[in-house]
Amino acid sequence: MVAKEWKFDFGIGEAEIGYTKITSASAYDSALGYGFTDISRVTARDRKDPDALKRDLCIPADTSFRVDVPNGNYVVTIVMGDWIVPACTTLKAYPGRLLMHHRRVSAGQFVRETVGVYVRDGRLELAFSGPAPRVNALEISAAPQAINLYLAGDSTVTDQPEEGFPYAGWGQMLPRLLKHDVIVANYAESGRSSKSFIAEGRLDAILRETKANDYLFIQFGHNDQKPDEERYTDPSGSYRSYLRQYVEGARSKGAHPVLITSVHRRFYEANGQLRDTHGPYLEAVRQLASELEVPLIDLAETSRRLFEEMGEEATKSVFMWGATGEFANFPGGIEDNTHFQEQGAMRIAELVVSGIRSTAIWPLAMYLRS
Incomplete structure (x- = not known):
């Protein structure tokens, strides 16, 4: 036994x-x-x-x-x-x-x-x-009866490998902010789009486990923009169709889907405002959430406000920017405007939790650590 x-x-x-x-x-x-x-x-x-x-x-x-x-x-x-x-x-x-x-x-x-x-x-x-x-x-x-919070997404969400430290996805930092009644199951994977994630059977793997009253958080967009056939989706057509499959799949299990707009990259205009590199993909998520009556965490908007408030130089502490010799796993230094270092991933996870509160996602909001 x-x-x-x-x-x-x-x-x-x-x-x-x-x-x-x-x-x-x-x-x-x-x-x-x-x-x-x-x-x-x-x-x-x-x-x-x-x-x-x-x-x-x-x-x-x-x-x-x-x-x-x-x-x-x-x-x-x-x-x-x-x-x-x-x-x-x-x-x-x-x-x-x-x-x-x-x-x-x-x-x-x-x-x-x-x-x-x-x-x-x-x-x-x-x-x-x-x-x-x-x-x-x-x-x-x-704890087989615990609520699972499943994450479907890309490299900004995933559990980054130890050998890449301090690379971190915001999904890695989320468990610290939740009480033990809700357990994070992070299925996000680097390089995936809403299309390729499904094609590789990753959504099916989540749904095989999902039970009633679990949650499925869905954040794609970074790689849906890529031009290759395996990943590209049209924001006005196939992108919405693939996201709909996540929503319908969760609901078929009695679980609660939540759509999340893509967190912004670190690119600034000359006037200090953040450049929107996701364009129509963000609005497609917002429209679909309204159409399907799905809770929306607008991480694009909250990350935009955070990054503009911090400014171009200070946001280097959020993203994977390191000088020569600063990070042991990147001795030659690194400049990455898409992915987060651990401290930055903590900040983004806090934005996600703020979104749970402001959107009043119930009863999930009850299980947030104060």
Whole structure:
């Protein structure tokens, strides 16, 4: 029988009853199905407190803890703290989905944080980083009834690979802004248009899993403009027809579709206003949302306002602009006016959440973190 709950007690002392002990020497073992991916970056401490889950801890410095689990939704509860020094932990789920960012805990204090994680490839891998990361305990439970928020889109939305850091799609940053009742399932893929995403079977893959009361967020347009046959769509015709398939597919499952206009690229006119590089594709989404009575998050409009307010120079901190030697994975520097670095993707994810609130998408708005 496949387990549906896992409990781990991290550190040096005796394990709490019902928990599996994890020490700094607990390297991932496929036979066990759990462990740290790099124990050379893990240390352990015992603070001698009577509480088994608080007395000892592990310090995972830029490494991951992996647990092999069946695909699906999971609720993860993490206990973090240290009796003698402050802790500050960032937590991501493979591949780079942000769950917590610089969660600070004062010395002598402990917190229990609960997050939702979607697993597609049989492994729940939690990456720890931050100035002073700590983990005292982990509890993992299957959550098949959780609401899924599926994302269909392109490279501005997708989970960018670790080797491309700090590249990030806004979909990667979205889990941090949602309560664990809603779990993000990011199916967006770089280079796809509304047409090619369907042709490759990616929409079908989403709909095979989708259940009643889930959500499907749909953002395309960047690659629908491309001239090749595989991706190009006409904004007044085929683009609308393909988007309609996403809406109808979600509704056929009892799920809630949400249309999103494409986030703007970083191109400015001489007067400081943002140049619209998407043209009629944006209006096509707005018109279709009205026609089909689908909630619309106008990310084009909100990103335009943000980028014009920030200005041409400051928006380099949103997009993938890096000087020589600034980013380890791009030692020669990079200038990209379409894709985001992690801090920028966080800002765009916040715009999406603002759109959920302003559009009053219910009950999804109820599950936003304050």
